[in-house]
Amino acid sequence: IAGITQAPTSQILAAGRRMTLRCTQDMRHNAMYWYRQDLGLGLRLIHYSNTAGTTGKGEVPDGYSVSRANTDDFPLTLASAVPSQTSVYFCASSDSVDFNTGELFFGEGSRLTVL
Amino acid sequence: GQNIDQPTEMTATEGAIVQINCTYQTSGFNGLFWYQQHAGEAPTFLSYNVLDGLEEKGRFSSFLSRSKGYSYLLLKELQMKDSASYLCALMDSNYQLIWGAGTKLIIKP
Numbered sequence: 001i002a003g004i005t006q007a008p009t010s011q012i013l014a015a016g017r018r019m020t021l022r023c024t025q026d027m028r029h030n031a032m033y034w035y036r037q038d039l040g041l042g043l044r045l046i047h048y049s050n051t052a053g054t055t056g057k058g059e060v061p062d063g064y065s066v067s068r069a070n071t072d073d074f075p076l077t078l079a080s081a082v083p084s085q086t087s088v089y090f091c092a093s094s095d096s097v098d099f100n101t102g103e104l105f106f107g108e109g110s111r112l113t114v115l
Numbered sequence: 116g117q118n119i120d121q122p123t124e125m126t127a128t129e130g131a132i133v134q135i136n137c138t139y140q141t142s143g144f145n146g147l148f149w150y151q152q153h154a155g156e157a158p159t160f161l162s163y164n165v166l167d168g169l170e171e172k173g174r175f176s177s178f179l180s181r182s183k184g185y186s187y188l189l190l191k192e193l194q195m196k197d198s199a200s201y202l203c204a205l206m207d208s209n210y211q212l213i214w215g216a217g218t219k220l221i222i223k224p
Contacts, residue, residue, distance in 0.1 A: 042119065042202070042214030043158075058211070090157060104148075104212070106157035 003027070006091050006107035013081050013114050021076045021110045023091035029105070031094045032074040033058075034066060036087040037109075043090065049074055081114045088112075117141045119215035121203050126221045127193055135188045135201050135218045143208020147179050149188045150202040152217065158202055161188070190220075198222045 004025045013019050025032065030051045035043040045058030049068040063085060065077045074093075078085055091107040118140045127133040137147070146165040150158040164170055164179035164186060176189040188201055203215040 040216055042216045043204075043212075044214070045211065048211075103160040103163070104150075104158075106159070108157050 004091055004093055004105055004107035006089075006110050008110060009108065010111045011113070013112060015081055015083060015114055017081050019078045019081055019112070021078075021089055021091075021112070023074045023076070023107060024072050025074075025091075025093045025105070026072065027093060027095070027105065028071060029093035029095045030071070031096065032068065033092045033094075033104070034064070034074070034076045035090045035092065036060065037090060038087050046076065046089075078112075081112075083114045086112060086114045117205065117207060117213050119203055119205055119213055121201075121215040121218045123216070124219045124221065126223060127190075129193055129195060129222055129224050131193050132189065132191050133193060133220065135190070135203075135220065137186045137188070137203035137215060139184045139186075139203075139205050139213075141184070141205055141207055141213070144181060145206040145208065145210060147177075147186045148204040148206070148212070149177050149186075150204065151199050152202060153199045161201075193222050195222050195224070 007022045033048045034046040037043050044060045046064050047066040049055045052068050052071045055066050089110045092104050094104050121137045148163050149161040151161050152158040162177035169178045174191045179186045200217040200219045202217045205213045
C-alpha cells in the first residue's frame with residue numbers, strides 16, 4: 001500500500017544522545033514536512049522540503065536538522081536530544097507546495113521520549 | 116499575526132448532528148482544512164475550503180466565511196467511530212499550514 005513510513009514508531013532516549021527519525025514515501029510527492037504534536041497545541045512545523053535538494057525552516061526548527069537527498073526520504077535528526085523534545089513526530093507529504101489537491105498525507109508518527 | 120481557535124472538547128449523542136466551529140485571524144489566506152485524528156493515529160484529510168460556502172461530502176460538510184474568519188465542520192448521523200479529534204488548519208499566504216489545537220469529540224450511545 002502506497003504511503004509514508006516512519007521509523008521508529010516509539011523510542012526512549014537519554015538526554016544528549018543523537019537520534020534520527022526516518023521517513024520514506026512512495027507516492028513521488030515533491031513536498032515533505034516534519035511536524036511535532038504536543039498535548040494542547042496544534043501541529044507545529046519543524047522543517048520542510050519543497051523538492052529534493054532543498055529544505056526550509058518551519059516554526060520550531062531549533063535543535064533539529066533535515067536533509068532531502070532524494071524524493072523519497074526525509075530524515076529528521078536531533079543532534080543532542082533534550083527533554084523538551086519529548087513529543088510525537090509526524091512526517092507528511094503533498095504532491096505540490098500549494099496543496100492544490102487539498103490533501104496532506106501523514107505517516108503514523110514516531111513517539112519520542114527524552115529522559 | 117495568525118491565530119486559530121476551536122473548542123477543546125465537545126460531546127454529542129450517537130445518531131445526532133454536531134457542529135465544530137473554527138475561527139481564525141490571518142493576514143493572508145489560501146484555504147481552510149479539516150482533518151480527523153483518532154487517538155494514537157495520524158491525521159487524515161476531511162475537507163478543503165477556499166471559497167465561501169458549504170462543501171458536502173456524505174455525512175460530513177464544511178462551511179467557510181472568509182469575511183468573518185469562520186469555518187465549521189458539520190457531522191450528521193453520528194456514529195461511535197466518529198469519536199476523534201478534529202483539527203482545523205489555515206493555509207497562509209506562504210502556503211504554510213497553521214494548525215488549531217484540535218477539538219476532541221466524544222460520542223455517547
